Amino acid sequence: MLRKLIISVCAVLSVMTASAQNVRYVDASTLTVIGKPLPTTKAFTRIDTSVYKFNDGTIDKYASYSTGLAVLFSTDSRTIRARWTTGEDNSGSNMAAIGQKGLDLYIMKDGKWVFAGVGTPDMDTPPYDSHESTIVADMAEGQKQCLLYLPLFDKVDELQIGIEEGAAVSPLANPFRHKIVVKGSSITHGAAASRPGMSYPALIGRENDWYCINLGFSGKSRLEKEYAELLADIPDVDAFVFDTFSNPSSDVIYERFDSFVDIIRAAHPGVPMIFLQTERRETRNFSLSREDWESAKQTAAEEVVRRRMKTDKHIYFISSEGFLGDEHIATADGTHPTDLGFRYMVETISPKIRKILKKYGVR
Amino acid sequence: MLRKLIISVCAVLSVMTASAQNVRYVDASTLTVIGKPLPTTKAFTRIDTSVYKFNDGTIDKYASYSTGLAVLFSTDSRTIRARWTTGEDNSGSNMAAIGQKGLDLYIMKDGKWVFAGVGTPDMDTPPYDSHESTIVADMAEGQKQCLLYLPLFDKVDELQIGIEEGAAVSPLANPFRHKIVVKGSSITHGAAASRPGMSYPALIGRENDWYCINLGFSGKSRLEKEYAELLADIPDVDAFVFDTFSNPSSDVIYERFDSFVDIIRAAHPGVPMIFLQTERRETRNFSLSREDWESAKQTAAEEVVRRRMKTDKHIYFISSEGFLGDEHIATADGTHPTDLGFRYMVETISPKIRKILKKYGVR
Numbered sequence: 001m002l003r004k005l006i007i008s009v010c011a012v013l014s015v016m017t018a019s020a021q022n023v024r025y026v027d028a029s030t031l032t033v034i035g036k037p038l039p040t041t042k043a044f045t046r047i048d049t050s051v052y053k054f055n056d057g058t059i060d061k062y063a064s065y066s067t068g069l070a071v072l073f074s075t076d077s078r079t080i081r082a083r084w085t086t087g088e089d090n091s092g093s094n095m096a097a098i099g100q101k102g103l104d105l106y107i108m109k110d111g112k113w114v115f116a117g118v119g120t121p122d123m124d125t126p127p128y129d130s131h132e133s134t135i136v137a138d139m140a141e142g143q144k145q146c147l148l149y150l151p152l153f154d155k156v157d158e159l160q161i162g163i164e165e166g167a168a169v170s171p172l173a174n175p176f177r178h179k180i181v182v183k184g185s186s187i188t189h190g191a192a193a194s195r196p197g198m199s200y201p202a203l204i205g206r207e208n209d210w211y212c213i214n215l216g217f218s219g220k221s222r223l224e225k226e227y228a229e230l231l232a233d234i235p236d237v238d239a240f241v242f243d244t245f246s247n248p249s250s251d252v253i254y255e256r257f258d259s260f261v262d263i264i265r266a267a268h269p270g271v272p273m274i275f276l277q278t279e280r281r282e283t284r285n286f287s288l289s290r291e292d293w294e295s296a297k298q299t300a301a302e303e304v305v306r307r308r309m310k311t312d313k314h315i316y317f318i319s320s321e322g323f324l325g326d327e328h329i330a331t332a333d334g335t336h337p338t339d340l341g342f343r344y345m346v347e348t349i350s351p352k353i354r355k356i357l358k359k360y361g362v363r
Numbered sequence: 364m365l366r367k368l369i370i371s372v373c374a375v376l377s378v379m380t381a382s383a384q385n386v387r388y389v390d391a392s393t394l395t396v397i398g399k400p401l402p403t404t405k406a407f408t409r410i411d412t413s414v415y416k417f418n419d420g421t422i423d424k425y426a427s428y429s430t431g432l433a434v435l436f437s438t439d440s441r442t443i444r445a446r447w448t449t450g451e452d453n454s455g456s457n458m459a460a461i462g463q464k465g466l467d468l469y470i471m472k473d474g475k476w477v478f479a480g481v482g483t484p485d486m487d488t489p490p491y492d493s494h495e496s497t498i499v500a501d502m503a504e505g506q507k508q509c510l511l512y513l514p515l516f517d518k519v520d521e522l523q524i525g526i527e528e529g530a531a532v533s534p535l536a537n538p539f540r541h542k543i544v545v546k547g548s549s550i551t552h553g554a555a556a557s558r559p560g561m562s563y564p565a566l567i568g569r570e571n572d573w574y575c576i577n578l579g580f581s582g583k584s585r586l587e588k589e590y591a592e593l594l595a596d597i598p599d600v601d602a603f604v605f606d607t608f609s610n611p612s613s614d615v616i617y618e619r620f621d622s623f624v625d626i627i628r629a630a631h632p633g634v635p636m637i638f639l640q641t642e643r644r645e646t647r648n649f650s651l652s653r654e655d656w657e658s659a660k661q662t663a664a665e666e667v668v669r670r671r672m673k674t675d676k677h678i679y680f681i682s683s684e685g686f687l688g689d690e691h692i693a694t695a696d697g698t699h700p701t702d703l704g705f706r707y708m709v710e711t712i713s714p715k716i717r718k719i720l721k722k723y724g725v726r
Contacts (some may be wrong), residue, residue, distance in 0.1 A: 090453070090486060091454075091459070091460075091486075092459075092460075092486070093459065093460040093461050093465065093483050093484055093486045094459050094460075094461055094483075094557070095459050096454070096455075096456065096457050096458050096459045096555065096695060097454075097455075097456040097457075098456050098457055098695060098696060102456065107648075107649055109648075114648055114649075114691050115645050115648060115691045115692060115694075115697070116648055116649045117646065117649075117650075117697055118695075118696050118697065120456050120457075120696065121456055123453060123454075123455070123456045136649050136650055137650060137652075138650045138651050138652040138653070139649045139650060139651065140649075140651060144649075192459065192557060194457070194555060194694075194695040194701045195695065195696075197692075198692065198701075203692075282478050283480065285470075285472075285477055285478060285479055286470055286477075286479045286480075286499050286502045286503075286507075287480075287499055287500060287501045287502060288501050288502065288503060289500075289501040290501070328477050328478045329478060329560075329561065329566075329702070329706075330702070331478075331557075332459060332461060332481075332557040332558065333461060333481045333483065333558075334478070334480055334481065338557045338561075338701065338702040338703070339692070339693070339701040339702060339703040339704075340701070340702040340703040340705075340706050341702075342703075343692075343703050
């Protein structure tokens with residue numbers, strides 16, 4: 001009883017101490033920032049929007065987000081805090097603020113990245129753009145290797161990592177191997193992911209030690225030429241994974257697919273291009289028009305990819321079967337996978353991608 | 364191509380038509396409302412707060428929520444819409460608005476409740492208290508049996524179901540058998556559930572055709588006498604499931620457990636009381652103080668229940684093993700299960716509860 005009281009008091013004091021004066025903040029841009037397809041001038045933006053313009057305000061905004069980015073560092077601090085600024089937007093009705101504008105920390109333990117805590121955004125005080133949070137406190141002594149995912153659906157202008165006064169923090173080399181660029185829709189973007197580390201590219205990356213770059217653009221992934229040109233510019237790509245059939249109509253798929261592939265293939269000869277069919281949406285369960293619209297998309301996707309596979313042996317098709325399990329419960333709104341949906345998706349596609357990449361010496 | 368265009372145009376017109384003039388609204392309180400432990404004067408409140416008072420503003424507020432309530436109806440309408448009013452609160456950082464103040468529709472298909480669509484709350488216009496949404500449109504002709512879950516984390520003052528002009532809607536008798544009262548914390552309340560039908564009591568209810576009553580009170584489930592008295596008053600209970608060890612400290616568990624059970628047992632002799640140990644929180648992964656605090660709770664939980672089992676053969680203990688899977692990814696924030704966490708939890712506890720209830724003739 002007394003021991004428990006002492007432990008509780010110590011825990012409270014430890015958090016209080018860390019949250020009061022004895023924290024030293026370090027600009028996260030001086031640490032290792034991973035997840036950008038190409039260099040950017042701003043530290044926490046995934047695409048340099050002064051170089052790549054899309055003539056679409058929403059796409060330009062999404063390009064400036066920190067989606068898929070993570071900070072890697074090593075520290076002996078027993079507490080990890082963060083201060084960061086984001087945009088002012090409130091989250092969408094299908095997403096929680098931690099996924100939208102929060103932080104998600106993993107620490108290496110026995111060779112695996114293990115969840116350590118979240119940076120909780122301040123959603124009490126509009127305009128919800130300035131945040132400060134203890135991510136984890138009261139850890140054991142010793143060096144920790146840290147992987148901190150940044151917000152999925154917001155920009156990050158500033159980010160500072162807080163450690164105990166007297167502790168050290170240093171950049172950690174990117175431990176992920178093989179660059180896999182994932183181009184896609186809101187499903188790739190991670191719209192309804194509970195935390196930034198729960199998007200399927202992040203899950204696949206941690207599971208396989210792959211360096212997955214998240215180029216998900218919610219509702220804005222229609223095989224546009226501008227994206228193909230961006231993908232063509234990315235150096236040293238080991239594989240592309242495409243969730244490019246979720247947003248366009250079947251007509252747009254038939255119309256644009258080949259020229260989209262042409263541009264990327266010209267720049268990346270022999271690089272595997274893996275196309276996901278797009279999930280069978282749960283909005284089809286009862287709506288006849290949704291059923292027609294969505295099944296036409298899935299048919300078009302399979303048709304265009306399989307046709308191209310006849311002349312390009314480095315193109316692959318992954319059917320949507322199993323993407324959302326079989327209970328019809330794995331989306332937040334009929335369309336966007338929840339963490340449950342992402343788990344099902346990874347269970348389905350991860351072994352298939354591994355099998356494909358094995359041929360290319362990627363393990 | 365032309366066929367697709369016609370289908371798209373028809374779909375758009377159908378939605379436009381439904382959302383414009385040809386909708387008739389019906390007060391949902393004239394249909395079947397399920398999920399209340401006892402009658403209430405207000406239609407969509409789970410507990411009558413004029414009768415049950417808790418001397419705690421937060422508990423009183425949560426008691427007035429529509430958590431776990433659902434509306435059952437039958438209709439031949441091809442479109443289902445809703446208009447509803449809620450409180451003004453914004454959602455917490457770990458929850459999405461659809462779970463907090465949205466609606467979640469299931470329609471009976473081949474003997475199963477299948478997800479049909481969500482009622483999306485309006486989060487664009489503060490104070491976020493008035494909502495109107497198409498839940499599903501363009502369905503096939505014929506009669507549909509509908510189960511519409513109400514918001515998990517808000518009150519509902521008014522709710523109207525919209526159907527096509529000329530269609531009929533009528534109350535549907537409660538098809539769920541056996542009354543199972545689930546008393547618990549935020550985990551039971553469904554804090555980070557993506558949709559109202561994804562809390563674990565709702566999942567277990569649909570899976571087993573059980574009538575589960577959700578008495579989850581986020582952060583406010585500390586074996587209080589007032590709750591025990593409320594549970595004692597509920598008639599015809601077939602079983603109690605308790606998530607009562609998530610909020611209190613180990614000391615409070617030791618102090619209050621027996622008198623909590625005494626009050627309920629006196630009113631419900633021979634009714635199975637099934638205690639869940641409380642999950643192993645992911646906040647323990649690296650924090651030493653959390654590890655001590657949480658493991659003390661889990662130990663206390665097992666001790667008090669197993670001791671009582673020696674003298675009461677209708678008391679059961681379910682260990683937390685498997686509640687959150689084994690990858691440490693199934694919570695939104697280290698504490699609250701996401702839909703993935705709830706799926707793991709149901710996979711673990713549902714067969715165990717079935718096995719216990721079999722002895723009592725509950726199937």
